[in-house]
Amino acid sequence: MNQHTVKAYGDELNQITAEVARMGGLAEAQVSDAIDSVARRDVALARAVVDRDLKLDALQRDIERKAIRLIALRQPVASDLRRTLGAMKMASDLERTGDLAKNIAKRALILAEAEPMQPLTRSIERMGRLVSTRLRDVLDAYTASELDRAVAVWQTDDEVDEHYNAMFRELLTYMMGDPRTIGACTHLLFMAKNLERIGDHATNIAETVHYEITGDDMVGERPRALPGAEDETSTPNLTTNSH
Amino acid sequence: MPYESSPSPVAPISTSRFWTVGISIAIALVVMVGLAFIHPEIANWLIGGAVVVAASAWILNVQSPSVATLPETSGAPIERSADPMTAELLDRVFEALDDPVLIISGGEPDDIAGRRVVMANKAARDLLRIQSQGALLVQVIREPGVLEAVDEALFGGVSRTTDYATGGQRDRRWRAWTRPLGGGEGKGQGSLALVILRDETDARRTEMMRVDFLANASHELRTPLASLSGFIETLKGHARDDVAARDRFLDIMSAQADRMGRLVADLLSLSRIELNEHIPPSGRVDLDRAASDVVDAVSVLTQEKQINVVVDQGEARASISGDRDEILQVVQNLLDNAVKYSAKGGTVEISVRSDLSFDEAWASRMPGATRLPLVTPDRAVGVLYAAVTVRDHGPGMAREHLPRLTERFYRVEGQKSGERQGTGLGLAIVKHIINRHQGGLVVESAPGLGAAFTAWFPMVVERRDVRTTA
Numbered sequence: 072m073n074q075h076t077v078k079a080y081g082d083e084l085n086q087i088t089a090e091v092a093r094m095g096g097l098a099e100a101q102v103s104d105a106i107d108s109v110a111r112r113d114v115a116l117a118r119a120v121v122d123r124d125l126k127l128d129a130l131q132r133d134i135e136r137k138a139i140r141l142i143a144l145r146q147p148v149a150s151d152l153r154r155t156l157g158a159m160k161m162a163s164d165l166e167r168t169g170d171l172a173k174n175i176a177k178r179a180l181i182l183a184e185a186e187p188m189q190p191l192t193r194s195i196e197r198m199g200r201l202v203s204t205r206l207r208d209v210l211d212a213y214t215a216s217e218l219d220r221a222v223a224v225w226q227t228d229d230e231v232d233e234h235y236n237a238m239f240r241e242l243l244t245y246m247m248g249d250p251r252t253i254g255a256c257t258h259l260l261f262m263a264k265n266l267e268r269i270g271d272h273a274t275n276i277a278e279t280v281h282y283e284i285t286g287d288d289m290v291g292e293r294p295r296a297l298p299g300a301e302d303e304t305s306t307p308n309l310t311t312n313s314h
Numbered sequence: 315m316p317y318e319s320s321p322s323p324v325a326p327i328s329t330s331r332f333w334t335v336g337i338s339i340a341i342a343l344v345v346m347v348g349l350a351f352i353h354p355e356i357a358n359w360l361i362g363g364a365v366v367v368a369a370s371a372w373i374l375n376v377q378s379p380s381v382a383t384l385p386e387t388s389g390a391p392i393e394r395s396a397d398p399m400t401a402e403l404l405d406r407v408f409e410a411l412d413d414p415v416l417i418i419s420g421g422e423p424d425d426i427a428g429r430r431v432v433m434a435n436k437a438a439r440d441l442l443r444i445q446s447q448g449a450l451l452v453q454v455i456r457e458p459g460v461l462e463a464v465d466e467a468l469f470g471g472v473s474r475t476t477d478y479a480t481g482g483q484r485d486r487r488w489r490a491w492t493r494p495l496g497g498g499e500g501k502g503q504g505s506l507a508l509v510i511l512r513d514e515t516d517a518r519r520t521e522m523m524r525v526d527f528l529a530n531a532s533h534e535l536r537t538p539l540a541s542l543s544g545f546i547e548t549l550k551g552h553a554r555d556d557v558a559a560r561d562r563f564l565d566i567m568s569a570q571a572d573r574m575g576r577l578v579a580d581l582l583s584l585s586r587i588e589l590n591e592h593i594p595p596s597g598r599v600d601l602d603r604a605a606s607d608v609v610d611a612v613s614v615l616t617q618e619k620q621i622n623v624v625v626d627q628g629e630a631r632a633s634i635s636g637d638r639d640e641i642l643q644v645v646q647n648l649l650d651n652a653v654k655y656s657a658k659g660g661t662v663e664i665s666v667r668s669d670l671s672f673d674e675a676w677a678s679r680m681p682g683a684t685r686l687p688l689v690t691p692d693r694a695v696g697v698l699y700a701a702v703t704v705r706d707h708g709p710g711m712a713r714e715h716l717p718r719l720t721e722r723f724y725r726v727e728g729q730k731s732g733e734r735q736g737t738g739l740g741l742a743i744v745k746h747i748i749n750r751h752q753g754g755l756v757v758e759s760a761p762g763l764g765a766a767f768t769a770w771f772p773m774v775v776e777r778r779d780v781r782t783t784a
């Protein structure tokens with residue numbers, strides 16, 4: 072880490088980085104607890120996830136305030152500026168991640184009242200594991216400033232999409248087979264969508280990490296899901312380009 | 315790695331002493347000059363006195379810091395420094411401990427960047443990939459529960475144990491012990507906490523496995539069992555004297571019993587592999603030899619179906635670290651599938667490549683097909699991989715089936731795996747073996763184009779030794 076003449080400046084920068092890492096840990100825990108609450112039909116855990124979301128919001132505001140203060144008082148340039156801006160961007164991505172996890176937990180509360188649907192919650196769990204691996208990898212890349220890891224996460228974005236598409240079809244089959252499951256299946260569908268969005272936020276964070284380290288945007292072709300599935304109207308991928 | 319002895323307790327004290335010396339000399343001089351004006355007759359005496367006062371003050375104050383601060387700076391380690399052997403031995407013991415151990419320093423309670431890793435033993439450095447001493451705690455452990463427990467140990471003096479899981483494909487369960495170590499009195503500056511991590515994955519896993527095994531086994535065994543008991547009933551009843559029907563029924567029953575046997579064998583091997591999933595394999599296998607061994611082993615089956623197996627091996631020996639039986643099982647299962655889904659008289663290609671980088675290993679081998687990694691290992695620096703690809707020209711699979719292939723009992727709809735029915739566990743077993751070997755698995759397929767499965771494993775590092783001994 073480069074040295075600053077004013078020691079307090081370096082301390083403040085470190086503090087922002089540390090806060091982002093802590094927030095990342097919290098978001099990670101929220102996502103994996105939300106998935107666990109679905110898989111184990113654990114009502115108490117789901118409630119805890121919903122309650123803890125406030126903490127993430129507070130952390131995000133705190134990081135933003137600190138970053139703005141640092142920009143105003145120290146006028147950071149070059150890598151310091153990128154670090155500060157990156158922290159703000161990541162904080163908002165992590166906050167959204169937390170919101171989505173909260174939403175999954177809320178739906179878990181509703182699902183817990185219905186009959187258990189083992190095979191479907193298994194699929195959600197599997198997709199959730201994949202998404203939380205990506206989140207963990209990208210946060211590891213951030214804390215260790217490892218470019219390779221961030222790029223690897225960025226490049227494997229299509230894995231989550233594949234899982235989402237498979238899940239979508241599976242749920243459709245279930246709903247057509249037994250209309251009584253439509254209510255529960257819709258909740259599961261939204262959960263899958265939320266997980267897919269969390270995966271997108273992990274990709275965003277990977278881009279931020281790349282920018283922070285190199286100062287450049289990620290270039291090159293990100294491996295997209297092959298065309299073919301895209302042109303079907305039932306393919307739910309179309310809504311993912313909202314940012 | 316011993317504590318970095320901080321110079322901070324010494325520095326402010328010596329500057330303050332400097333001031334006391336200066337001020338006392340100044341006061342003495344002012345008083346004496348004043349007296350000399352009032353009583354000029356004793357001026358000579360006073361000058362002599364001033365010199366004596368100044369000199370004594372100087373001597374007293376300059377010597378005292380070294381005497382006063384010595385016990386302060388070396389309070390705790392004083393008995394260790396008396397015996398450097400013991401200190402060094404303790405350091406070595408700390409390094410050699412199998413469980414990751416960390417010592418965290420406190421800083422201010424509300425400053426998260428104040429928690430730093432003061433010491434970490436080798437296990438901790440490897441696990442948490444700590445690069446430098448004094449790394450921020452949140453950069454190595456992000457788990458909120460553990461961070462809270464560390465804070466309680468630092469500022470509340472409370473010991474705790476926290477369970478947590480690192481998410482991801484290779485889900486691991488950890489238990490963290492946090493203990494206060496005290497240290498600095500008063501303000502949190504020097505307070506320390508001890509964190510010990512222990513891997514509890516295996517204990518939990520065994521428990522989970524039993525539950526899963528029972529659920530899967532009972533579900534999958536029910537179908538063949540129902541058909542068996544149905545036929546037995548028929549044979550006892552009106553088919554008792556019908557010789558032709560009896561023979562046909564007995565054939566079906568024996569096929570069902572075979573299926574149940576295979577299923578039980580697969581379930582058992584799956585649960586055995588899962589139990590070992592977190593134990594790194596110790597042996598050494600030549601992937602190219604393993605491939606040709608398996609091709610020989612299935613030759614009966616391939617001749618029966620008139621399938622042509624084309625083996626393509628590179629020049630170099632592909633030595634990987636792994637369990638021979640398990641690697642054979644991976645190749646066997648992949649080849650079994652390829653043969654199963656090939657039409658009569660078709661071709662199956664099996665190729666082995668070595669000395670591949672991470673990116674080469676999981677690169678595409680079948681242009682135009684959908685490609686999906688089913689198992690992706692953690693990226694390691696400087697590791698080369700050997701890969702085995704099994705390619706068939708069967709019906710292929712649509713993209714939506716690919717993510718679920720390694721799921722237990724998952725079967726692609728509308729496909730028949732021939733007379734020799736599969737158990738639906740083959741690829742699940744492959745996945746677990748590859749996970750254990752820190753390798754990867756990629757599937758590429760498109761309807762009508764067939765499928766290619768590539769399994770890749772890290773190679774043994776000292777390749778030259780192997781070549782001479784092999």
